[in-house]
Amino acid sequence: MAAVLAAALVAAALLAAGCGSGGSGTRSTARTVRRAGPAPASPAPPGGAPRTVPTPGPTGVPAAASAVGLIRAWSDALRRGDVRSAARYFALPSVMINGVDTSGAAIVIAIGTRAQAEAANASLPCGARLISADQRGRYVNALFRLTGRLGPGGSDCGTGAGQTARTNFVIGRGRIVEWIRAPDDPGDNGTPRAPAPSPVPAPGPGSAPGGPTV
Numbered sequence: 001m002a003a004v005l006a007a008a009l010v011a012a013a014l015l016a017a018g019c020g021s022g023g024s025g026t027r028s029t030a031r032t033v034r035r036a037g038p039a040p041a042s043p044a045p046p047g048g049a050p051r052t053v054p055t056p057g058p059t060g061v062p063a064a065a066s067a068v069g070l071i072r073a074w075s076d077a078l079r080r081g082d083v084r085s086a087a088r089y090f091a092l093p094s095v096m097i098n099g100v101d102t103s104g105a106a107i108v109i110a111i112g113t114r115a116q117a118e119a120a121n122a123s124l125p126c127g128a129r130l131i132s133a134d135q136r137g138r139y140v141n142a143l144f145r146l147t148g149r150l151g152p153g154g155s156d157c158g159t160g161a162g163q164t165a166r167t168n169f170v171i172g173r174g175r176i177v178e179w180i181r182a183p184d185d186p187g188d189n190g191t192p193r194a195p196a197p198s199p200v201p202a203p204g205p206g207s208a209p210g211g212p213t214v
Contacts, residue, residue, distance in 0.1 A: 053106050055183055056136035063133040063140045067171045071142050072130045079127030081151025087117035091175035096120045098181045122153035126160050139168040141182060164188050
């Protein structure tokens with residue numbers, strides 16, 4: 001029993017530490033949730049959960065309005081401290097991944113009960129306000145502005161407040177099936193933006209594209 005309690009405490013601490021931006025240069029000082037949640041953490045993902053944190057790049061493809069509405073409703077509930085309502089947006093079963101272990105493997109929080117869904121949400125000390133979302137393959141990548149929040153496990157979010165953070169969602173049947181902390185995109189939180197492609201010079205008079213001047 002002592003070993004199980006210790007593992008749960010480590011999982012809660014990892015979740016709280018991951019509340020800040022996905023970039024390596026931003027660290028939140030939000031306080032760690034000190035109560036043990038019932039959701040176990042394991043590096044061995046259940047079912048089809050990813051073993052590493054997926055990093056799909058921007059596509060510019062708008063996410064479905066239904067998915068955006070669900071994500072917005074979840075983040076609004078959590079931000080106002082209504083952990084119970086926020087938990088109801090998660091499917092049973094579902095998973096939350098809010099960090100990696102020392103080997104880079106995803107630390108998967110398996111959610112199989114409503115109590116586990118509430119514990120997982122309570123472990124996120126920051127609130128979040130949805131800014132935008134785009135479809136990246138099977139994932140909806142949501143960009144949030146971090147805020148403080150009320151309710152169980154909530155805090156003022158420390159230096160994370162005002163920063164942005166991304167989460168990859170898998171939505172199924174109107175519920176969150178996978179919640180995965182995502183890294184920053186280029187340009188997030190002051191990171192360098194991706195360089196614009198160099199323009200291709202127009203061919204000069206008397207030249208043929210790809211060939212020498214005649």
